[in-house]
Amino acid sequence: MASIADWLDNRTGYRKLLSAALDEEVVGGARWAYVFGSGLLAIFSFQVLTGLLLMATYAPTVSSAWSSVFYIQHKVAGGWFVRGLHAYGAQAMVVVLGMHLLQVAIYGAYKKPREVTWWFGLALLGVVQGLALTGYLLPWDQKGYWATKVATNIAGTVPLIGGAVQALVVGGSEYGQATLTRFYVLHVGVLPATLVLLVTGHLYLFRRNGATPPAGADLKRVEPFYPNQVFKDVAFAVLILAVMAILTSISHGGHLDAPADPSADYPPRPEWYFLFLFELLKYLPGSMELVGTIILPGLAMTFLFLLPFLDKGESKRVGDRLPWIAPLLVGGLGIVVLTWMSMSADANDADFQAARAKAHERAERAIALAKGGIPPGGPLEMLRNDPMSYGADLYEQHCQTCHILDGQGERSAPDHDGFGSRAWITGLLHDPQAKKYFGTTEIDEMKPMDELGEEKIKAVTEFLFSLGHEKGDPPHDGALATQGREVFENECMDCHILGDEGADMFDGPNMTGYGSSAWIRGQIKDPGSEAQYGDMNEMPSFSDDLTDHDIEMITAFLRRQRFAQK
Amino acid sequence: MGVEQSQPRRSFLKLASAAGGAVIGLVLAIPGLRYIADPLRRTGGQVGRWVSLGGLDGMPEDHPVQLPVIGDQTDAWTRSKDVKLGAIWVRRQGDAVKAWNAECPHLGCKVGYDRSKSQFACPCHESAFSPAGERLGGPSPRSLDPLQTRIKDGKVEVRFVRFRAQTPEREEIG
Numbered sequence: 001m002a003s004i005a006d007w008l009d010n011r012t013g014y015r016k017l018l019s020a021a022l023d024e025e026v027v028g029g030a031r032w033a034y035v036f037g038s039g040l041l042a043i044f045s046f047q048v049l050t051g052l053l054l055m056a057t058y059a060p061t062v063s064s065a066w067s068s069v070f071y072i073q074h075k076v077a078g079g080w081f082v083r084g085l086h087a088y089g090a091q092a093m094v095v096v097l098g099m100h101l102l103q104v105a106i107y108g109a110y111k112k113p114r115e116v117t118w119w120f121g122l123a124l125l126g127v128v129q130g131l132a133l134t135g136y137l138l139p140w141d142q143k144g145y146w147a148t149k150v151a152t153n154i155a156g157t158v159p160l161i162g163g164a165v166q167a168l169v170v171g172g173s174e175y176g177q178a179t180l181t182r183f184y185v186l187h188v189g190v191l192p193a194t195l196v197l198l199v200t201g202h203l204y205l206f207r208r209n210g211a212t213p214p215a216g217a218d219l220k221r222v223e224p225f226y227p228n229q230v231f232k233d234v235a236f237a238v239l240i241l242a243v244m245a246i247l248t249s250i251s252h253g254g255h256l257d258a259p260a261d262p263s264a265d266y267p268p269r270p271e272w273y274f275l276f277l278f279e280l281l282k283y284l285p286g287s288m289e290l291v292g293t294i295i296l297p298g299l300a301m302t303f304l305f306l307l308p309f310l311d312k313g314e315s316k317r318v319g320d321r322l323p324w325i326a327p328l329l330v331g332g333l334g335i336v337v338l339t340w341m342s343m344s345a346d347a348n349d350a351d352f353q354a355a356r357a358k359a360h361e362r363a364e365r366a367i368a369l370a371k372g373g374i375p376p377g378g379p380l381e382m383l384r385n386d387p388m389s390y391g392a393d394l395y396e397q398h399c400q401t402c403h404i405l406d407g408q409g410e411r412s413a414p415d416h417d418g419f420g421s422r423a424w425i426t427g428l429l430h431d432p433q434a435k436k437y438f439g440t441t442e443i444d445e446m447k448p449m450d451e452l453g454e455e456k457i458k459a460v461t462e463f464l465f466s467l468g469h470e471k472g473d474p475p476h477d478g479a480l481a482t483q484g485r486e487v488f489e490n491e492c493m494d495c496h497i498l499g500d501e502g503a504d505m506f507d508g509p510n511m512t513g514y515g516s517s518a519w520i521r522g523q524i525k526d527p528g529s530e531a532q533y534g535d536m537n538e539m540p541s542f543s544d545d546l547t548d549h550d551i552e553m554i555t556a557f558l559r560r561q562r563f564a565q566k
Numbered sequence: 567m568g569v570e571q572s573q574p575r576r577s578f579l580k581l582a583s584a585a586g587g588a589v590i591g592l593v594l595a596i597p598g599l600r601y602i603a604d605p606l607r608r609t610g611g612q613v614g615r616w617v618s619l620g621g622l623d624g625m626p627e628d629h630p631v632q633l634p635v636i637g638d639q640t641d642a643w644t645r646s647k648d649v650k651l652g653a654i655w656v657r658r659q660g661d662a663v664k665a666w667n668a669e670c671p672h673l674g675c676k677v678g679y680d681r682s683k684s685q686f687a688c689p690c691h692e693s694a695f696s697p698a699g700e701r702l703g704g705p706s707p708r709s710l711d712p713l714q715t716r717i718k719d720g721k722v723e724v725r726f727v728r729f730r731a732q733t734p735e736r737e738e739i740g
Contacts, residue, residue, distance in 0.1 A: 373643070
């Protein structure tokens, strides 16, 4: 063994390299305060590893990005864990970076001769923010899409160059494939490479000038970097990874929102570490916007940049440097307070919570659908053929101006909760003029059918329910429906049409196929036709406003009320 | 200079550092390897399926024809309808239809038909097969891979499967 090592050392000189790396003397002794820098290096290595794994599955196209992240999260073995580590690693990076900056500032480690080390650190702060921002968009889900849209619009507010910067980052004026590709290349190529270069400079300078012991430390005390400081660094790295792994396990990995949809309502928020900037913008009138987006952050960065020159006294004692440390602490406190204000405002905002709950519902729905396979056109195409999400949106936009469903909407036509179900039909037979039925319309000819008695009402209900029966529906009671047909023919067809018969006296609604897809479709397209409400109709036709596909989606959405369990 | 340190303390710190490094390595390596090895647990894939080739009348007598195989496919997260899955060679003799997978059993290049020599010829390493699919020469370890055919409702159907390349014996890989 020894001879192999000697041979290798003779050819490579690795012992000298190891010795240079590990045997450095830490003046003042190893300290827990020094763990933050190496902690950041550890997190960066976690990010590189998990990032490479994600890249082995991820596809950076508008039609596939969401799908591939879904695939990682729900199909690939351990994918949720790898993705979760990467997501929490990004957050850990921001947190530990904050700690590192504070530690360096409090110890006065930016002072001569370490000014340039400090500047490299500030540049790294910028790169890490860039990585966080670009990574957020890559799943191409609602959360990343809208948050990044806001962020790039903020970049656009920079005087003179803002428009050009925004166009360069977005890859044009529209958000789309060019944006995703650019963010991807920034996230996996440009920014990590820049980070490696900057870290190399940062580390070189750090090794050249050494660590900065706190004021009053015993400088005669010297410990070797290995194992004394290495032990503390490794312990900190283990702690960070443990926290990341625990958070990942608890939350089952990073959240994946519904696919990015430029037409959908969504309450965007940035990641929590940018919330303070988000909150700040709430309090600035439009004309002052630049103060929040550019001037304050710019001033803060300028202050940090100049700090080694402002605080140039010999002393590293915090007490002697209060004027220069105070702004940092006030700024840090401001960030904490603004973040808290933003979170608390959202927590107490019922509308926001409702919007977020709906977004969550949409995410769940998209994921459930995706488990059956995603069409080549991508997840938006998949959702456009889903009555439960797209149909629900169309229903909300076009139908809830007159109909109520799930407590939402205006009431100037029958409610749709349980529309076409047995309960709905029975209720209608008992009290057609109730507000939830025809009470808000001008249709007042139908009288309550209580006189038929419960038994006959039950039979008629089953008969009317059976009219809408389609292949694949749960079965209905055929014998009862046949009894009901008899009752209906005797009692109801003075007014109502059924098939070729009826309506001798009065042109009542046509019950042929009532509650079937064809009937609902007909009601949306041409409600005044003889197959529907005829002359009694008050509902507008939607055949000009909606495509056949859209009408199909609303029809399928509405028809599910027939089976609603309420 | 320096501070005197006991040897046991130094040893402990070294051991603990190595142990910590090992823990980090394992926490990352185990899920990482599971993740990257995911394809290994996805056995089965696209199983053999019957694909319609149309009526007998459309096929020339005793003359190899190449046809694309069209069908539904699940590729990672994408589920596609009616996409090209591969190609086959078909030869009709009277009412009998023979079919072969067009992939060369050597290394999977698509085999063509050389009309001047009346034989199947692989464009890569010059494996050659008779019009009956028998191996004539070249590096291919076996003859062309025949596919089952049947006539259903007047249409020719073929059971499309793939075979592992390079093995003397045929082994379906779906």
